[in-house]
Amino acid sequence: MNARESCSKHIHLGLWPLVAFRECFWVLLSDFWEGVFTLFSIAYYFSLKTNPLTLMSAEPLVQKAVDVNCSGSVMDGDTEGSCSSKPTDGETDKHVLQNRWSFFYNNPKANPMLSWEEKLQKIYTFETVEDFWALFNSVVGPSRLSIQADYYLFKEGVRPSYEENPEGGVWMFNLEKGNKKRLEEVWLYLVLGLIGETMEDSNDILGAVVSIKRGQDRLSLWTKTAADKELQVRIATRVKMSLDLPPETKLEFKPNQKVAEAGGSMSSAQDVKGYTV
Structure with missing residues (x-):
């Protein structure tokens, strides 16, 4: 059983928030940073689409x-x-x-x-x-x-x-x-x-x-x-x-x-x- 499944099981059994906190903390933290990374990636993508200088490359074209x-x-x-x-x-x-x-x-x-x-x-x-x-x-x-x-x-x-x-x-x-x-x-x-x-x-x-x-x-x-x-x-x-x-x-x-x-x-x-x- 992985951490996410363990977290879901403890919440389902009514052990949240005291007992399940230890099981769910790292899952919630991971979800948070995953969301931040996704938003950053989207913002960076659109910055590339609107700034002509970012499309220039020193690498061979x-x-x-x-x-x-x-x-x-x-x-x-x-x-x-x-x-x-x-x-x-x-x-x-x-x-x-x-x-x-x-x-x-x-x-x-x-x-x-x-x-x-x-x-x-x-x-x-x-x-x-x-x-x-x-x-x-x-x-x-x-x-x-x-x-x-x-x-x-x-x-x-x-x-x-x-x-x-x-x-x-x-x-x-x-x-x-x-x-x-x-x-x-x-x-x-x-x-x-x-x-x-x-x-x-x-x-x-x-x-x-x-x-x-x-x-x-x-x-x-x-x-x-x-x-x-x-x-x-x-x-x-x-x-x-x-x-x-x-x-x-x-x-x-x-x-x-x-x-x-x-x-x-x-x-x-x-x-x-x-x-x-």
């Missing part, structure tokens, strides 16, 4: 990925390795991009006493197509981020700061809240256009941002020459076409210097007058 080469052709292939891995025996050489790109994450659940710069976390810098896919497939999509969270993808050496890029500007547009599949598609096509240098006047493009808001989701394209309006309109027109945005979608341009003077934040940018395409 084995995944089924789509390999897009620099000429634009697409093929299915097995890729083994992590974001920092080197090609293993039998792998072809990696496809090097024209620029190195850095991926950032802004955690809205970080300590509220921290500044924006302190909340901004640089996750990884890559320079090949294969390392991009390893990174992209290792973090959750923007549709699963919490409210006020942001993803940033910028050319290496450029920080998503209005003050640090005073000569540039930002194209902003919103997507209707709730269409998660569309958000994932637009963000993917936008970053592919960046790293593949397929957008009009790609030399003037610095990076892109996806921001999760309560009423809508916002995407931004950062450029470096705000003074050249003809150039900016050409870039925005190309973006609307490449992302297959509805004709009624308005892209609004905000010069970085004016945004910095207004407070240097996404919210302050809404008060800055610009022009639309």
